[in-house]
Amino acid sequence: MAQEIELKFIVNPPVIHSLSEKLNALSQEQHETRQLVNIYYETADNFLRRHNMGLRIRGNGNHYEMTMKTSGQVIGGLHQRPEYNVPLSEPVLDLTLLPAEIWPQGVDIAELQQQLNPLFSTNFNRQTWVVQQGTSRIELALDQGEVVAGDLQEPICELELELLEGEAGALLVLAEQLVNEPGLRMGLLSKAARGYHLAQGAVERAVKPLGLLSLAPKTTIEQGLKAALAQSLESGLYHEELWSRGNKAAKQHIMLAAGNVRHVLALFGGIIPRKASSQLRDLLLSFETSLAEQDKGDSVLFSAQASITKLVLTRWLFESQWRDFVDEKGRIKLDGSLKRFADGHLSRHSAELRAIFQRPLGDAYADKLTRLIRELDAARLLAGIYPVEQASPWVENWQGLFDAIKTNQIVEIEHYRNEAISQAPFWLHSGK
Ligand SMILES: [Mg+2]
Incomplete structure (x- = not known):
């Protein structure tokens, strides 16, 4: 098994040329542009996606490679995940070539292979450079092309920094040198994630307000x-x-x-x-x-x-x-208990919020938004350690007040204010 560690940036197309020149100057090792065609496979009921797996065959001229990526850790644009690569003599899936231990328990590999069909593809030109960063070696890949699912497609224009050897931190150090000129934006979505989205009809992604963090009881x-x-x-x-x-x-x-x-x-x-x-x-x-x-x-x-x-x-x-x-x-x-910290601090944040919103504020609500969101953000983090059914209504009333003030809805403001200030604590409080 190999661990894939990479940092992804979306590239603003007008800077492609200057970026290539910068990479030429930075790199001791440059490779010719390759044309890569990648077919991603999935079952009708999204078996792989449901298990955070991604399976593709990549073709480069007459060379084929089957790759399976499984779920890993993502911090912003920094992706770390297990990756399995197997050379193929022809572009035909053969799941028996992948290590047996990667599959969820009880999976019948032969049956799964029967159910897999091409779902989407990515076609792009990849230009690569290798840079020595301290004791680490990093491959930079500049990809230009498209993701295609049925009739739908969207462009690919991105730069990936992938660790070949050394420390993941080196990716971040190198990236700091690259982003000192405009044109790069850290990317969250993998090419596969974009393909799945297109394959599902490319429904416009909705805004997702920050919700409760769900934290295990023993979280430090x-x-x-x-x-x-x-x-x-x-x-x-x-x-x-x-x-x-x-x-x-x-x-x-x-x-x-x-x-x-x-x-x-x-x-x-x-x-x-x-x-x-x-x-x-x-x-x-x-x-x-x-x-x-x-x-x-x-x-x-x-x-x-x-x-x-x-x-x-x-x-x-x-x-x-x-x-x-x-x-x-x-x-x-x-290393101490977040729960203990939260029991103490939630009383303080709750008292602060109630003091601000104890009485109707007429047209002065907007002045309190900064303090409201500061207290709410703190409370939302701390509330994540409690059972969601207890913590969620409490947070939602304050969130409702914030949204109502933000959109200046007088009736909703008073509704949420009354609800929010009269809520009983869901945390263990000292009663003071
Ligand atoms: Mg990669």
Whole structure:
């Protein structure tokens, strides 16, 4: 088994030429452009997709290769997943060539193979460079072409940085050098994910407001921090994709995701000193300002500033950079129970919210939005540790109030305000 570790960027087509030149200058090893045709297979009931697997045959001239990717870990545009490659003499599936242990228990391989049919394809030209980054070797692949499913298609124009040898962190270091000029945007969706979406009819993707994090009861504070930041990053990138495709409502959700990162950092400010995240918070604030000022997605999203912000966040998260700023006492706190932390802090955030919204505020509601979302973001993270049926209604009433203020709906505002301030705690509170 090989582990595929890669970082993906969407490329703004006008910069293709300057990007190639930059890579030529950076690389000791350049390869000729190859034309790759990839057929992805699936059963009628999406067996592979349901098991987070992706199966394809790639053709390059007379060379064929069967690849199976299984589920892994994704942090923003950084994908890490197991990958199995088998050379084929002809472009015909043969599942018996894949290792037996990759299949879910009880799967009849022969029967599965019978049920698999081509679902979509990706056809692109791939130009590759190899760069030595410290002790690591990285392949850069610039792909231009299209994803095709039936009558539907969409363009591919992306740059993948794939680790050949060494440390995953090297991908992020190299990427920081590449994004200092505009034209690259961190990509969340794999080519396969885009193919499946087309094959399902390419229904326009809907905005997805940040929801409750679902956290296991024994989650530590540090695990909660990581999960919350990963959720924000994913939400931000998801809505960037939507905004880039013309969904205007998505912009607000990018801003909320960026704000959420700052609010999560503030929540743990007693454990992780502010100087650990000062660069990150400055970048986020500037990014949010640029977003607020712009109506055209691509001019902000392909900017160097936007890319650096997400790369710094990804690296902060991937390398757990806060640990360099935390002493032994802090480390013990980070390993402590998030549940215990939440029981204490939820009372505080709840009291703060109730104090702000105790009485009707007439036309002054909009002034309270910043504080409302800050408290709500903190409460939403902490609420993830409790049973969802208890935590969810509480959070939804405050979220309802936020949405009603945002859209200036007077009747809804008073409804949600009354509901929200009269809710009983769902956490273990001291009664003070
Ligand atoms: Mg790859």
